[in-house]
Amino acid sequence: QDANPSIGDVEIGLRTLAGDRSSSQFNEYRDITPGLYIQRASLDLEHLFQTNYFLTFQTRQSWQKDQRFLGTFGNYGKFSCTARWEGTPHDFTNTAATLYTMTSSGVLTIPGATRTALQSNPASLPQALAGATPLNVALTRKLGGGSCQFTPSAAWSFNLQYSHEAENGYRPFGTTLNNTTNMLEVPEPVDYKTQEVQAGVEYGTRKGGFQAGYAASLFGNENQALVWDNPFNATDAAGSASRGRLALYPNNNAQSLNFAGALNLSRTTRLMVSVSSDWMRQNASFLPFTINTAVANVPALPANSLNGRKTAVATNITLTSHPLARLSLTAHYRDYDYINDTPSLFFSNYVMTDSALANLARQSLPYAFNQQSIGTSATWLLHKGESVTVGYEFVDLSRQHRDVADSREHTGSVTLDLNPKKWFSMRTTYEHAQRDPQTYVANLELYPQGGNPALIPGWELYDEAERTRTKGGTLMQVDASDRLSFSASYDLTQDRYNESLYGLLGYRALESSADVSYQLYNNVSLFGTYAYERYKSDQRSRQYSASNDTSNNDWESYIRDAIQTLSAGASVSRLRNKVSVDVFYSLSFAKGQIDNRILGNPSLAGFLVTTAQDYPETGTRYHQLTGAVRYRLSNNLSSKLQYQWERYDRTDFQLQIMSPSMSLYDSGTKTSLFLGGDVPPYQVHILSVSLDYRF
Amino acid sequence: DVSQYVGSKACDECHHQGYRKFALTKMAKVFFDAPRNELEQQGCEACHGPAQEHVEAARAHDRARASGIAYQGPPSGQFILRFGKDSPLSARDQNDRCLQCHEKGQRLFWQGSAHESRGLACVTCHQVHQDPPAAVAAARFQQPLTGNTLFPKRTQMEVCFDCHPMRKAQLLRSSHMPVREGLMTCASCHNVHGSPNPKLLIAATVNDTCYKCHPERRGPFLWEHPPVMENCLNCHEAHGSSRAQLLRINPPRLCQECHTSTGHPGTPQLATSRYVFNRGCTNCHSQIHGSNSPSGSRFQR
Numbered sequence: 001q002d003a004n005p006s007i008g009d010v011e012i013g014l015r016t017l018a019g020d021r022s023s024s025q026f027n028e029y030r031d032i033t034p035g036l037y038i039q040r041a042s043l044d045l046e047h048l049f050q051t052n053y054f055l056t057f058q059t060r061q062s063w064q065k066d067q068r069f070l071g072t073f074g075n076y077g078k079f080s081c082t083a084r085w086e087g088t089p090h091d092f093t094n095t096a097a098t099l100y101t102m103t104s105s106g107v108l109t110i111p112g113a114t115r116t117a118l119q120s121n122p123a124s125l126p127q128a129l130a131g132a133t134p135l136n137v138a139l140t141r142k143l144g145g146g147s148c149q150f151t152p153s154a155a156w157s158f159n160l161q162y163s164h165e166a167e168n169g170y171r172p173f174g175t176t177l178n179n180t181t182n183m184l185e186v187p188e189p190v191d192y193k194t195q196e197v198q199a200g201v202e203y204g205t206r207k208g209g210f211q212a213g214y215a216a217s218l219f220g221n222e223n224q225a226l227v228w229d230n231p232f233n234a235t236d237a238a239g240s241a242s243r244g245r246l247a248l249y250p251n252n253n254a255q256s257l258n259f260a261g262a263l264n265l266s267r268t269t270r271l272m273v274s275v276s277s278d279w280m281r282q283n284a285s286f287l288p289f290t291i292n293t294a295v296a297n298v299p300a301l302p303a304n305s306l307n308g309r310k311t312a313v314a315t316n317i318t319l320t321s322h323p324l325a326r327l328s329l330t331a332h333y334r335d336y337d338y339i340n341d342t343p344s345l346f347f348s349n350y351v352m353t354d355s356a357l358a359n360l361a362r363q364s365l366p367y368a369f370n371q372q373s374i375g376t377s378a379t380w381l382l383h384k385g386e387s388v389t390v391g392y393e394f395v396d397l398s399r400q401h402r403d404v405a406d407s408r409e410h411t412g413s414v415t416l417d418l419n420p421k422k423w424f425s426m427r428t429t430y431e432h433a434q435r436d437p438q439t440y441v442a443n444l445e446l447y448p449q450g451g452n453p454a455l456i457p458g459w460e461l462y463d464e465a466e467r468t469r470t471k472g473g474t475l476m477q478v479d480a481s482d483r484l485s486f487s488a489s490y491d492l493t494q495d496r497y498n499e500s501l502y503g504l505l506g507y508r509a510l511e512s513s514a515d516v517s518y519q520l521y522n523n524v525s526l527f528g529t530y531a532y533e534r535y536k537s538d539q540r541s542r543q544y545s546a547s548n549d550t551s552n553n554d555w556e557s558y559i560r561d562a563i564q565t566l567s568a569g570a571s572v573s574r575l576r577n578k579v580s581v582d583v584f585y586s587l588s589f590a591k592g593q594i595d596n597r598i599l600g601n602p603s604l605a606g607f608l609v610t611t612a613q614d615y616p617e618t619g620t621r622y623h624q625l626t627g628a629v630r631y632r633l634s635n636n637l638s639s640k641l642q643y644q645w646e647r648y649d650r651t652d653f654q655l656q657i658m659s660p661s662m663s664l665y666d667s668g669t670k671t672s673l674f675l676g677g678d679v680p681p682y683q684v685h686i687l688s689v690s691l692d693y694r695f
Numbered sequence: 696d697v698s699q700y701v702g703s704k705a706c707d708e709c710h711h712q713g714y715r716k717f718a719l720t721k722m723a724k725v726f727f728d729a730p731r732n733e734l735e736q737q738g739c740e741a742c743h744g745p746a747q748e749h750v751e752a753a754r755a756h757d758r759a760r761a762s763g764i765a766y767q768g769p770p771s772g773q774f775i776l777r778f779g780k781d782s783p784l785s786a787r788d789q790n791d792r793c794l795q796c797h798e799k800g801q802r803l804f805w806q807g808s809a810h811e812s813r814g815l816a817c818v819t820c821h822q823v824h825q826d827p828p829a830a831v832a833a834a835r836f837q838q839p840l841t842g843n844t845l846f847p848k849r850t851q852m853e854v855c856f857d858c859h860p861m862r863k864a865q866l867l868r869s870s871h872m873p874v875r876e877g878l879m880t881c882a883s884c885h886n887v888h889g890s891p892n893p894k895l896l897i898a899a900t901v902n903d904t905c906y907k908c909h910p911e912r913r914g915p916f917l918w919e920h921p922p923v924m925e926n927c928l929n930c931h932e933a934h935g936s937s938r939a940q941l942l943r944i945n946p947p948r949l950c951q952e953c954h955t956s957t958g959h960p961g962t963p964q965l966a967t968s969r970y971v972f973n974r975g976c977t978n979c980h981s982q983i984h985g986s987n988s989p990s991g992s993r994f995q996r
Contacts, residue, residue, distance in 0.1 A: 005719055025869065028873075029873035029876045029878060030873075030876050046724065047724075047728075052724070052728055052729045054721075054724070056842065058840045059840075060837075060840060060877070066876065066878065068839070068840045068877075069840075070840040070841075070842075072842060075729070076721065076724040076725045076728055076729040077724075077725040077729040077730070077731050077735075078729065082842075084840075086878070088873065088878050151731075153731055153732070154731040154732045154734075154735065154796065157799075157800075172974075173981055174973070174974060174977055174978040174979055174980075174981040175979070175981065175995075176978070176979040176995055180969065180979060183969060183978055183979060185973070185978070192911060194910050202799055202800065203799075204798060204799030204800075204803070206795065206798070209798070209799045209803065211799075211803060217906075217910055219910040219911055219913070221911065245996075246982065246986075246988050246991065246995070246996040247982075247986060247987040247988035247991060247996065249911035249912070249987075250916075250987045252910070252911075252913055252914060252915070254906075254910070254913060260803055260804075260891070262798075262803050262804070262806075270806045270807070272803065272804055272806070272807070272891070274804075274891040276899055278899070278903070280913055280914065280915055281915075282914055282915045282916070282987070284987060286917070286987070286988070286989050287988050287989065288989070289989050289990050290990060301989055306915065306916075306917050306987065308914060308915030308916070308917075309915065310914070310915050312899065312900075312903070314891075314892075314899035314900075316891030316892070318804065318807050318891060319807075320806045320807030322787075328807075328812060330807040330812065332807070332891075334891070336899060336900065340915070342915050345917065347989060347992075350989060350990045350992065351990045352990065352993075352995075353995055353996075354990075354996075362992045364917050364918055364919075364992075365919075367919055367921045367924055369925065377812065379812055381785075384785055385814060387814065389812065399921075401921075402921055415813075417813070417814065422780075427813070445921055455955065456955060459955060461922070461953045462952055462953065463922050463925065463926070463929050463953075475858065487857075487860070489860055489861065491861070502955065503952060503953060503955075504952045504953075511861045513860040513861060513864065515860055529860065529863070531860060531861060531863075531864035533861070533864065537944065539948065539951065539952050541951055541955050541961055541963075542955060542961055543961045543962045543963070544957060544961055545957050546957060555963050557948055557951070557963070559944055559948060561937065563864070563868065563937060565863075565864035565867055567835070567867075569835075582833040584833070584835060586835065586867060588864070588867040588868055588869070590868060590869070590937035592937060592938075592945070594945065594948060596963045609962075609963065611962060611963045611964055611965045611968070612963040613963070613965060613966070615966045615971075616966055618937075618945070619937075620868070620869040620937050622867065622868075622869055624835075626833045626835075627833075628833035642833055644833075648869070650869065653966050653967075653972070654945065654966075654971060654972050654973060654974075654975065655939070655972075655973065657967070657972060658972065658973055662969065662972065665967040665968075665972065666967055666968050666969045666972075668969055669969050672969070674973060677973075679869075679939070
């Protein structure tokens with residue numbers, strides 16, 4: 001093979017499937033269909049016409065939804081230009097059905113007769129659903145692009161890149177009309193186009209170098225608004241909308257300039273700096289407050305569009321040095337400034353769920369933050385492969401319009417790398433971090449104009465609250481012999497929110513794994529891995545009303561997840577120089593529990609918490625078994641027989657009960673309509689035969 | 696000293712297999728056919744150092760063996776730079792050879808980076824002229840199309856999994872990004888060669904990284920959800936989850952970590968309630984990533 005390297009190959013096969021392959025889980029990001037398929041093809045033409053030009057081409061899953069093409073043309077060391085085409089499917093659910101039809105861009109309608117019938121008799125929904133259209137709610141991304149890199153010398157290079165991505169399809173989307181009277185889940189039409197351009201220059205030598213670049217990203221949404229009919233009301237009235245309208249993701253654009261440079265100050269010291277600035281803009285026209293023509297006294301909009309302007313400036317400075325042969329020092333400074341110059345708009349009133357005026361004022365806030373961090377670490381090399389590292393980092397986070405205006409976090413860490421034997425290495429890490437908000441002003445960020453009751457005293461948002469984080473972990477790797485290797489890891493993370501009386505109180509994660517591989521013979525290897533993860537969190541809340549706000553209505557939720565992952569397999573390569581075999585199995589098995597407890601006394605007057613019941617256990621099981629035999633028919637031709645078995649099971653109380661009508665479960669949804677989207681279990685057998693020709 | 700260099704052809708005499716394999720790489724094509732500077736002109740010796748003494752020792756050894764006498768001189772191996780686990784050189788010294796040419800591009804921030812400071816050598820993850828991995832009959836993780844296949848494992852992801860085994864477990868969960876399907880790799884989000892950004896991200900923040908594929912969520916929006924704007928990971932577990940949409944915790948509990956109020960936010964809610972089934976809170980508050988509607992302050996429009 002080495003004497004006569006191939007310049008290309010193509011693998012073409014025939015595939016058959018058995019079982020339920022319609023599940024969106026099976027098809028989530030791929031397209032496995034029965035019949036003829038091209039698994040891959042490649043062409044690698046070096047030294048075209050005895051010159052230094054080359055041309056390469058690769059493809060995978062050709063002419064499937066997840067197809068990939070990549071072509072490169074270039075001249076060794078001088079330039080290289082690449083063209084790329086990629087398709088990425090994304091299936092959400094295959095069990096949906098809808099009464100809606102998209103009659104024009106972003107407008108979902110239901111026939112008038114159906115609406116009239118449902119308005120007069122909502123209980124006739126099951127009969128109306130007989131006419132629902134089954135829908136595979138899915139998206140497809142199609143990306144095409146190209147890039148060129150020129151290297152006129154070893155030190156200089158210039159690059160240019162362009163891509164265009166189209167994202168089309170539907171996504172399950174929840175809407176509501178008239179408060180929660182008409183919860184209407186619809187297939188949101190998605191028609192996005194994103195263009196990206198990048199250009200850059202780089203210079204680099206052993207003394208240092210720099211990079212400078214410009215990038216622009218333009219996002220466009222063909223559906224700026226979603227309009228949908230209310231199947232249970234055909235006529236607008238105050239407090240009862242016949243249609244709804246909302247703003248989908250608006251067109252936006254972002255541009256950035258970036259610079260990075262590095263300079264070797266001496267043979268042992270290097271200074272690295274990067275500065276990047278991103279400008280994000282959005283100025284799509286606002287929709288009116290409501291589409292409901294019966295709502296009176298709707299105020300005028302304070303502006304026709306947002307004129308949203310954000311700038312993010314990231315500055316990083318890193319100095320690294322090896323002043324002694326055994327000592328490495330690193331210090332870094334980072335400033336990330338997220339500047340929001342978007343105008344703050346005041347709305348004297350607004351229309352809630354296209355139903356009626358909320359009679360509440362609202363004010364948009366230009367949230368912004370600045371994060372500065374400074375850190376240092378020192379590593380002392382004990383022996384080759386053995387070292388001890390001590391690190392410290394300080395982070396100062398200033399926020400605008402959030403409950404915590406300023407918080408500081410100190411993190412200290414120690415890492416010990418041991419390599420006492422050539423065949424044994426171990427890394428142990430311990431980290432402790434303390435985050436302290438300087439002041440906590442509750443409810444500042446959500447309702448600056450009021451209109452909602454204050455939070456319970458002691459409630460803190462977990463991403464801003466005081467937090468003590470402790471992390472520890474170890475990774476051990478043993479190469480017992482040339483044939484046997486073993487590794488194991490164990491990591492523990494614990495977060496405590498000691499000053500939070502409500503909200504998230506604590507989080508604990510345990511992650512452990514073991515991995516063994518054994519080379520039975522030179523061409524036979526075995527492997528096995530096992531991982532166990534356990535995550536726990538506790539949160540506390542209170543059910544209350546304006547007139548009944550006591551700690552007797554406190555409740556707590558304990559969330560537990562346990563995930564086990566197992567995989568094992570064997571690989572035989574070039575048996576008698578003819579046969580290669582791969583067999584492997586993997587299982588990911590997850591269980592989740594959400595237990596809910598009352599903390600008060602139900603016998604006391606005013607007790608409200610009647611729904612704190614444990615949720616049913618959730619779980620997923622994903623099995624995958626693959627066996628493949630490759631047989632070399634000749635120097636250039638080989639055949640492959642592959643069998644795959646996949647099985648996915650899920651227990652999910654939130655999804656598996658879904659149907660378009662949910663009134664059996666919640667009587668409050670008698671005038672609501674859902675897609676009924678589930679992600680059903682599946683079991684699929686895939687058998688394929690393919691020929692791989694190398695030329 | 697130029698006289699200490701013997702040229703790559705001399706290497707081919709004894710290290711034929713390695714030479715042939717290296718000759719197939721783009722790097723060799725530049726070195727042998729289109730060198731751009733003196734270093735590249737040195738071919739094999741650009742990385743392995745001047746080989747004059749190595750060759751002389753090897754030839755002396757061969758002559759002694761041909762004459763049937765025991766070779767008494769120093770082993771030829773001590774006169775050449777070798778790479779890998781058995782090399783007498785430290786990882787830093789080994790990497791120094793690679794960085795002669797590669798300390799730019801993605802490696803500009805290699806020095807002081809997480810992997811550099813943990814003593815990883817370039818050859819821990821890359822191979823230049825070893826055998827490529829054995830013929831693949833089947834793969835657990837598909838490798839995306841790439842021009843770079845100089846990995847000691849079948850896929851780039853498997854290289855990372857050696858030291859990050861939990862990431863493999865997370866990617867096998869039911870809710871995952873299309874990594875095992877070969878549509879993404881670890882390098883889609885991380886620059887493993889060093890980055891000035893946290894967690895070796897390719898962009899300045901977690902959100903900027905996510906916006907590479909989800910630019911619609913970038914905004915700015917009229918109504919922004921502050922934890923969303925600050926960090927996608929406040930709600931999502933990027934490497935895989937057993938919850939839908941890569942969520943950390945099922946709604947409504949995810950939302951109730953931060954939200955309480957009179958009415959439904961402060962109520963535990965039954966499992967069969969419309970506030971819980973399907974997507975929980977986002978059954979109504981679907982514009983949770985940001986709304987541009989004047990009536991969208993509660994992310995329902």
